Amino acid sequence: xxxxxxxxxxxxxxxxxxxxxxxxxxxxxxxxxxxxxxxxxxxxxxxxxxxxxxxxxxxxxxxxxxxxxxxxxxxxxxxxxxxxxxxxxxxxxxxxxxxxxxxxxxxxxxxxxxxxxxxxxxxxxxxxxxxxxxxxxxxxxxxxxxxxxxxxxxxxxxxxxxxxxxxxxxxxxxxxxxxxxxxxxxxxxxxxxxxxxxxxxxxxxxxxxxxxxxxxxxxxxxxxxxxxxxxxxxxxxxxxxxxxxxxxxxxxxxxxxxxxxxxxxxxxxxxxxxxxxxxxxxxxxxxxxxxxxxxxxxxxxxxxxx
Amino acid sequence: xxxxxxxxxxxxxxxxxxxxxxxxxxxxxxxxxxxxxxxxxxxxxxxxxxxxxxxxxxxxxxxxxxxxxxxxxxxxxxxxxxxxxxxxxxxxxxxxxxxxxxxxxxxxxxxxxxxxxxxxxxxxxxxxxxxxxxxxxxxxxxxxxxxxxxxxxxxxxxxxxxxxxxxxxxxxxxxxxxxxxxxxxxxxxxxxxxxxxxxxxxxxxxxxxxxxxxxxxxxxxxxxxxxxxxxxxxxxxxxxxxxxxxxxxxxxxxxxxxxxxxxxxxxxxxxxxxxxxxxx
Numbered sequence: 012x013x014x015x016x017x018x019x020x021x022x023x024x025x026x027x028x029x030x031x032x033x034x035x036x037x038x039x040x041x042x043x044x045x046x047x048x049x050x051x052x053x054x055x056x057x058x059x060x061x062x063x064x065x066x067x068x069x070x071x072x073x074x075x076x077x078x079x080x081x082x083x084x085x086x087x088x089x090x091x092x093x094x095x096x097x098x099x100x101x102x103x104x105x106x107x108x109x110x111x112x113x114x115x116x117x118x119x120x121x122x123x124x125x126x127x128x129x130x131x132x133x134x135x136x137x138x139x140x141x142x143x144x145x146x147x148x149x150x151x152x153x154x155x156x157x158x159x160x161x162x163x164x165x166x167x168x169x170x171x172x173x174x175x176x177x178x179x180x181x182x183x184x185x186x187x188x189x190x191x192x193x194x195x196x197x198x199x200x201x202x203x204x205x206x207x208x209x210x211x212x213x214x215x216x217x218x219x220x221x222x223x224x225x226x227x228x229x230x231x232x233x234x235x236x237x238x239x240x241x242x243x244x245x246x247x248x249x250x251x252x253x254x255x256x257x258x259x260x261x262x263x264x265x266x267x268x269x270x271x272x273x274x275x276x277x278x279x280x281x282x283x284x285x286x287x288x289x290x291x292x293x294x295x296x297x298x299x300x301x302x303x304x305x306x307x308x309x310x311x312x313x314x315x316x317x
Numbered sequence: 318x319x320x321x322x323x324x325x326x327x328x329x330x331x332x333x334x335x336x337x338x339x340x341x342x343x344x345x346x347x348x349x350x351x352x353x354x355x356x357x358x359x360x361x362x363x364x365x366x367x368x369x370x371x372x373x374x375x376x377x378x379x380x381x382x383x384x385x386x387x388x389x390x391x392x393x394x395x396x397x398x399x400x401x402x403x404x405x406x407x408x409x410x411x412x413x414x415x416x417x418x419x420x421x422x423x424x425x426x427x428x429x430x431x432x433x434x435x436x437x438x439x440x441x442x443x444x445x446x447x448x449x450x451x452x453x454x455x456x457x458x459x460x461x462x463x464x465x466x467x468x469x470x471x472x473x474x475x476x477x478x479x480x481x482x483x484x485x486x487x488x489x490x491x492x493x494x495x496x497x498x499x500x501x502x503x504x505x506x507x508x509x510x511x512x513x514x515x516x517x518x519x520x521x522x523x524x525x526x527x528x529x530x531x532x533x534x535x536x537x538x539x540x541x542x543x544x545x546x547x548x549x550x551x552x553x554x555x556x557x558x559x560x561x562x563x564x565x566x567x568x569x570x571x572x573x574x575x576x577x578x579x580x581x582x583x584x585x586x587x588x589x590x591x592x593x594x595x596x597x
Binding site (some may be wrong): 020022023024025026029033037038040041044048060107111112117120121122123124125127130131132133134139140141148182195198202247253254258282290291297300 | 347
C-alpha cells in the first residue's frame, strides 16, 4: 500500500516533466537571457565570446532611434485601426448570427471564422495581388465604379498605388488584419451570448421590449466580461503584429517605413543588422508598452463597469 | 433552448440579412479570387476586368512554382513537421493534463499557475535567445527546432485537463489501481484510449498552427531545401516581375488542406479554439 502511495506521489511529476523541461529550456531561459542581452554588446562576427556589459547603452540607443518611435507609432495606429472595428462589427454580427439566424447559424459561423485558420502567407499574397497598383482587382473595381455619375467625383481618378505610398500602406494592412480576426471575435461573442440566461430575454419580452432595445439593455451589458477578454486579446495580439505587414511589405516595412511594426523592427535589428543586444532592448520596450496598455484596458473596463 | 423560445425568436430583417450576406461575401471573396487567379496566366490575372471564372493554367502555374522552389521538398517538410508536432503535442499535453486533472500533489497549484502564465508571455520576448540556443545546439536548419520547443502548449494542457475532468470518472482510475495497474499503465491503457475526441480537436488545432507557422521557420530555417511551404512561397515573392499566377497557385496549395479540414470539422475547431475564452 505504501508503495502505491509513493507511486501516486511521483507519477504526476513524471507526467508534467515534459512541459516543465520544455518550459525551462525554451520558455523561461530565453526570456531571462533576453533580459541579460539587453545590457550586453558584442561583435556578431566574433560571436558570443566577445560579449561585454554595456549597461543601459542599448536601451538609451533604442530610445534615441527615430525608427523605434516610428515603428511604435505604426504599431499603435495599426492596433487601433484594425482592433476597434473588429469589436464594433463583431458584436452586432454575433447578435444577428446567434439570435436571428436559426438553422444557418453554424454555416455563418464557419464562413466568418475561415480567415482565422488560414495561412498568413497565403492571405498576405492574395491581398497583395488584390491591392497591386496597375491592374489589381481593387483598382479595377474602383475604376469601373468611377464610371458611374455620382461616384466619379468621390473616387480617385487614376490607379492607387496602395502598397507604394505611405498614406495607404497602413490602411491596407489594417484591413487585412481586420478581415482575418473579425470572425474570431464574432465567435467569442456568440459563445458569450449563448451563456446569457434565456429568462432575461423572456422577462424583457414580457415587458414589451423588442429588437434594438433588447440588444442594447440586455445583451450588451451581459457581454462586458467577454468584451474585456476580447479587447485584451486584441491589444496584446495587435501590438505584436508581425506577419501580415512583414509579408505585405516584403519584409522591409514599405516606403518611409509606413508599414513597419515594432516587432518587425526588432526582427530586422537582430537578423539583418546583427545587433542582438539592441534588438533585445527593443523587445523589452515593446513588452513594457504592451504591459501598460493591457493595464489601461483593464482599468477602462473596471471604471465603466463601476 | 426550449421550443417556445425559438418560436418566439424574431427573424432577420432585410437590413440584417444584407449585413450578414455582404459580410459573408467579403470573407469568402478573397478565397474565391485566389482560386480563380491560380488557374490563370499572369497576364490574364491583371486584365480589366479581372477574370471571374476558372481558367486552365493551374498546372502551368504550379510548374512555374516548381522551377523557383523545391516544391515537393518544402511541402514534405511542412507535412513532416506538422505530423511530428501534432504527435508530440498530444502526448505531452495529455500527460500534463492528466496529472492536473486526476492527481493531488504538492506543486499542483504553482505548476498549473505556470501553465496559465505561459499563455500571457508574448512570444517575441524570447525570440532572439531562442535563436541563439538553436544556434548553440546546432539546430539551425533542423526540423526539431520547429516541433520541439512548442510541443507542450498551455492551451493544449488546459484543453486536456478540462476534458479528462469531465469525461473520465475517478472511480474508473481507482478501480484500475485496485486491479494492480501501475500509474503510467493507467495513463496509457485507461486514459489515452478515452481521449479520442480531445485528441481530435487538439490534433487539428496543432496541425493547422504548425502548417501555418511562419515566424518559426523564418528564424531557424536558412536553406531553401529546409524551408516549410509558407516560407518557400514567401521567397518567391519579389518586388519586380512577381509571378502572380504561380504565387496564387502556391497559396491554393497552402490553403486547400485547411479548407478540407475545416469543412469537415469546423464546429469542433471553433469549440476548441474558443474553449479557453468561454470557460474563463
